[in-house]
């Protein structure tokens with residue numbers, strides 16, 4: 001999968017893009033991440049990319065011509081490539097949207113800046129608007145990174161082992177069970193005996209039970225989406 005990010009602050013992405021999972025994913029040629037510098041599309045000899053809003057008011061808007069040109073370049077000349085604008089006004093990003101996006105061959109992510117972008121670019125070029133939460137960041141860069149990370153790790157070949165994706169929080173509406181590693185005792189606290197005994201079936205049941213418990217305690221809203229097996233019902237009865 002190919003990600004093309006349009007940003008007026010491309011330097012923000014440099015270390016992030018080539019480190020850890022994303023670096024490995026690119027080396028394995030499972031993903032490509034390109035960052036397009038919006039400042040390279042400025043309209044005059046000063047490279048202007050922003051302007052004050054018609055009708056007055058505080059702040060600056062990204063001008064339509066440079067932004068449209070950058071987006072079209074990022075699409076590689078194919079207007080069918082989806083364009084996601086990162087904005088606090090967007091639909092709330094979640095694991096389900098990450099899974100949808102991971103099925104695409106290409107995706108353009110536009111980082112909003114200043115007070116926003118010219119409405120005509122939004123109407124004509126943006127296909128989806130995403131927010132990473134109900135708070136306001138100065139620009140969409142961090143939000144775009146969140147989306148790329150969450151999507152890239154679902155692309156086959158990015159993570160070593162596909163199990164770890166299938167298994168984890170939010171692929172089911174359940175939080176993860178608690179994890180422990182050596183030593184068996186730390187500051188007077190022992191690892192639960194069931195994990196030390198090495199009985200695989202008991203470990204599995206204990207983990208499932210702790211997932212149900214955690215989710216009920218921390219995210220009861222997720223319980224509305226549960227589809228419980230008979231085994232889950234028995235474990236729940238124990239907890240309650």
Ligand code: ADE
Pocket residue numbers: 086087088112130131132133134135136137138139140143
């Ligand atoms: N840009 C600024 N704040 C944002 C948010 N919460 N989500 C996505 N993009 C943003």
